Amino acid sequence: KQEVTQIPAALSVPEGENLVLNCSFTDSAIYNLQWFRQDPGKGLTSLLLIQSSQREQTSGRLNASLDKSSGRSTLYIAASQPGDSATYLCAGTLREGGSEKLVFGKGTKLTVNP
Amino acid sequence: ETGVTQTPRHLVMGMTNKKSLKCEQHLGHNAMYWYKQSAKKPLELMFVYSLEERVENNSVPSRFSPECPNSSHLFLHLHTLQPEDSALYLCASSRQRLAGGVATGELFFGEGSRLTVL
Numbered sequence: 745k746q747e748v749t750q751i752p753a754a755l756s757v758p759e760g761e762n763l764v765l766n767c768s769f770t771d772s773a774i775y776n777l778q779w780f781r782q783d784p785g786k787g788l789t790s791l792l793l794i795q796s797s798q799r800e801q802t803s804g805r806l807n808a809s810l811d812k813s814s815g816r817s818t819l820y821i822a823a824s825q826p827g828d829s830a831t832y833l834c835a836g837t838l839r840e841g842g843s844e845k846l847v848f849g850k851g852t853k854l855t856v857n858p
Numbered sequence: 859e860t861g862v863t864q865t866p867r868h869l870v871m872g873m874t875n876k877k878s879l880k881c882e883q884h885l886g887h888n889a890m891y892w893y894k895q896s897a898k899k900p901l902e903l904m905f906v907y908s909l910e911e912r913v914e915n916n917s918v919p920s921r922f923s924p925e926c927p928n929s930s931h932l933f934l935h936l937h938t939l940q941p942e943d944s945a946l947y948l949c950a951s952s953r954q955r956l957a958g959g960v961a962t963g964e965l966f967f968g969e970g971s972r973l974t975v976l
Contacts, residue, residue, distance in 0.1 A: 786969055786970065787968050787970045833901070835901075845914075846965060848900045848901040
């Protein structure tokens with residue numbers, strides 16, 4: 745069964761620091777990868793989607809990469825700000841039991857201190 | 859504003875009550891999803907509807923009953939729930955792939971309905 749691991753589970757950094765969040769899959773047979781942000785008590789906001797033919801995506805200070813061969817993705821946040829504080833979840837689309845599913849990690853809780 | 863609206867945002871119900879959660883999307887998508895988010899657990903996929911047809915039922919107890927009357931609306935009917943069903947219920951939508959099957963495009967989520975079962 746596909747499992748998604750996000751490391752670290754929690755991270756606290758000072759404002760301005762560059763940081764990397766990690767996501768890995770037990771089964772590398774994923775064909776797209778999506779990063780989300782979730783604020784406390786709220787829904788998920790899509791940040792970046794890496795399609796099957798892509799290796800990375802960039803949006804502003806965010807850069808996500810996907811290495812299918814190793815089943816790993818990273819989310820790079822440059823010059824972090826207190827407003828970046830949230831839980832970041834990765835989710836991969838894969839085939840399981842003849843259907844396609846989006847499998848989520850538990851998330852990394854990020855705190856950026858002013 | 860993601861284009862996916864969920865109501866109510868908060869719901870408290872007793873174990874014998876019957877209530878419904880509603881989701882509406884204004885994105886022109888044709889696949890909709892219900893997810894359950896419990897504390898310290900990954901999001902759990904409950905149901906998937908593609909072109910108003912249920913294509914996924916992830917071993918969800920029958921006390922949860924989904925309904926998708928059209929591609930813009932999705933309901934989750936609740937009755938005789940248990941306290942362990944208390945969670946954040948998230949609705950999402952996406953565009954179905956042209957190749958068929960369940961949509962694998964970008965997912966857009968609503969704000970969620972926080973359910974507490976007493």
